[in-house]
Structures are given as structure tokens and as C-alpha cells.
Amino acid sequence: MTENVMRRLEAMVDRLTAAGWLTSDAVRGALYDVPRHCFVPALAWMGEGDRVSEARDPQAWLDVAYSDEAIITQLDDGDTDVAIGDGRYTSSLSAPSTVVSLLELLDLEDGHRVLDVGTGTGWTAGLLACIVGSGNVTSVEVDPQIAERASANLAGVRFEPAVVVGDGSKGWAQNAPYDRVHATCAVARVPYAWVEQTRSGGVIVTPYAPGFASSHELRLVVLPDGTAVGRFTGYASYMLMRNQRHPEWDPAALDVRESTSDVDPRTLGYAPAGADLAMGAALPGVVARGRRDGDNYTLRLWASDAWATATYEPGRVAFDVRQAGERALWDEAVGAYFGWVSQGSPGRDRFGLTVTGEGEYVWLDRP
Numbered sequence: 001m002t003e004n005v006m007r008r009l010e011a012m013v014d015r016l017t018a019a020g021w022l023t024s025d026a027v028r029g030a031l032y033d034v035p036r037h038c039f040v041p042a043l044a045w046m047g048e049g050d051r052v053s054e055a056r057d058p059q060a061w062l063d064v065a066y067s068d069e070a071i072i073t074q075l076d077d078g079d080t081d082v083a084i085g086d087g088r089y090t091s092s093l094s095a096p097s098t099v100v101s102l103l104e105l106l107d108l109e110d111g112h113r114v115l116d117v118g119t120g121t122g123w124t125a126g127l128l129a130c131i132v133g134s135g136n137v138t139s140v141e142v143d144p145q146i147a148e149r150a151s152a153n154l155a156g157v158r159f160e161p162a163v164v165v166g167d168g169s170k171g172w173a174q175n176a177p178y179d180r181v182h183a184t185c186a187v188a189r190v191p192y193a194w195v196e197q198t199r200s201g202g203v204i205v206t207p208y209a210p211g212f213a214s215s216h217e218l219r220l221v222v223l224p225d226g227t228a229v230g231r232f233t234g235y236a237s238y239m240l241m242r243n244q245r246h247p248e249w250d251p252a253a254l255d256v257r258e259s260t261s262d263v264d265p266r267t268l269g270y271a272p273a274g275a276d277l278a279m280g281a282a283l284p285g286v287v288a289r290g291r292r293d294g295d296n297y298t299l300r301l302w303a304s305d306a307w308a309t310a311t312y313e314p315g316r317v318a319f320d321v322r323q324a325g326e327r328a329l330w331d332e333a334v335g336a337y338f339g340w341v342s343q344g345s346p347g348r349d350r351f352g353l354t355v356t357g358e359g360e361y362v363w364l365d366r367p
Helices: 003-018 025-033 058-065 096-106 123-132 144-157 192-196 265-269 273-282 329-342
Strands: 071-075 089-093 114-117 137-141 162-165 178-183 198-208 216-222 228-235 256-261 287-293 296-303 306-312 319-325 351-356 359-364
Touching: 003 025, 003 058, 003 096, 025 096, 025 123, 096 123, 096 178, 096 198, 096 216, 114 123, 123 137, 123 144, 137 144, 144 162, 192 198, 192 351, 198 228, 216 351, 228 273, 265 287, 265 296, 265 306, 265 329, 273 329, 273 351, 273 359, 296 329, 306 329, 319 329
Parallel strands: 114 137, 114 178, 137 162, 178 198
Antiparallel strands: 071 089, 198 216, 216 228, 228 351, 256 319, 287 296, 296 306, 306 319, 351 359
16 A cells, blocks of 8 residues: 555544544554545545545545545436436445444444445445455345446455345345345335344344335344334435435325415425435425525425425515415424424434334334
8 A cells, every 4th residue: 555545544544533423443453554536436526526536646546535425426326427427426435434334333343244235336245344254245236337347346355245136126136134234325215125034133234215205224133023113313314225215206186285384494494304304204205405595495395295385585474385286285294393392302213113024113212
């Protein structure tokens, strides 16, 4: 490892340690043995600013490689050239702080069998392989081209877990049971296949993004009765698993009902994570996103059978609401928000999730 690389790698490790993300000696050692720059494309782009070429400016490229930023590696499921285009981000090399946070939640031990869902560039699969052994890691990637590049990246650092092409929501039953399941993509619903393929006492760690604004870290433990129970431990923003992506905003031609509300839409749109969990639990399948237009702010809510908008405008004492479809989504969201307030406005750390073969549910304080 060159001096230029080592200096940047050590600075990254120091930053992660100082910020409290990195506490595990095993994870710290893996960061040195599986250096991040070996998984960065030759043209690195963080989604903003210019793309940085390893060939033309190797020092700037290394700066990007060891920054605490995600690096975009695919657009529009491969339909748009990431080297020159712009589009929907569909794969990336995750930021080191988020990678380390999820790895530490796993509480890995040497010899643990790990299912890694969403191989991406292969960096997290390599870190896992370094900690528990390559033969104990199965990494599932839905995109064959991404899987091929990841395998090449992993061969370059001499950690070669099994990289298989498949639907990560189905796990990989051939190599089950697992002690740990680790996802590098967010899910709106925890696939029960992950629970089925994890031994009792095993741990599942995944980003969780049910649709209502915030995304969350989730750590579950599998129980002997075939359920999994755990808590939300922090914030985690990841791209959604392909087969669980939320529908795009597309207000259907439904009968629209117009009204006003004295509730500022920003009250719901800017609500903390605990409120997002409560509202999301009360409105399953509903997506909520805010949109700014100058000083105005519009909260959009939508599902397969309904949509709603509520707009804040400066100087207004009542705010315009439009609702369409079989449900009054704005009214439902307002009710869920004040239900959360009436419970004492509990924070994210008081909420948890139980996953069963029949579905999942969010709970407050205890299952």
C-alpha cells in the first residue's frame, strides 16, 4: 500500500473513530485489509460536481475514494452511462460511516455465516469476508454486470466470498442457515425469507424505508418460533431493493376534493423520525415526500388508490389541501401525527418491529 493511500486511509479511520461510528477492532482491521479505493471506479462521481478521473488526477481521485461520501456507480439500472449522464441513482459505493455503522450492529464473530444482500461494488462483502472468512460469506446481487465487476474487485484484494446473481429478497437458501444477514439496500418490508434462513439467535441488519420520509437502521434478532424482533437504531439512507421500490409520484385522474387545513404541512413534513415511524405504521403503503418551490412547501402523499397534497404558503393562516381517491390521505396522516404527539412524541429509539410469516408490525416500547 502506497504512502498516499495509507495516509488517507488512516485519516478516514481516525474520522470514523472520533465520530463514534467505529469502535470494533475487527471492523477497523478490515478497513485496512480491504482498502476502499480498490472498489472505486476509475471515474468517480458523488452525484454532484465533476467526475474525477483516476488517470488524470490520481490525488483528487484518492481524496474522493477516502471521503465519507457515497460514490454513484450506476444510473437507471444501467440504461444511462454513469460516466457522462445523469439520472436515477440505482447503485453506489456506500459512504464509510454508514457501512461501518451497519457492520458494527452485526456483532460479527470469526466463523459466522453471513448472507450479504446487495453486493454493489463488493466492498462490504470484502469487509465481511475479512472478518468472518471468505468461505462464510454469500453475497447476492440482482444485476449480473454489477456482480461481475464486484467479483473482479474482490479478486484484486484476495478476499473472494461467493458472489451469486439472484433476487436478494429471496435470500440464498442453498447456503443457509446464516448467523447474520446484512443488507446494503433498503427495504420497505423485511423479506420473511431472511428470517427463515437465519438460525435462532441470529441477527438481521438492514436499512428500512417504509415510505414515510425518514429511513432507518433496523436490527432484528430471530426467535425460535420463527419470528424476528428488534429496534430501530439510527438513520440510514440507502437505495431501495429493486423489487420494493416505491411508485413515483403520478397523481392519477381521480375525483379531487379541495379543502383547507389549519395544520402547517411542514409540521408533518419536517417531523422527527419517531413521528415518521408512527405515521408510516398507521399508513402502510403510503409514500410521503416534501417539495420546496421558493418559499412554498408542498407535502405529497400517495398510494395505489389515492393521493393528497397540502401546501404551505407564507402569510396564509389556512393551507390548501387536495385529496383524491378512495382515502383521505392528508386526514389520515394528520390523525396519525397527533396520535404520536398524544403518546408523548416518542423518539425513534422507542420503536421496534416484529416480523412474522404473516407480515410485520411496528410497536412502541415493547412488542
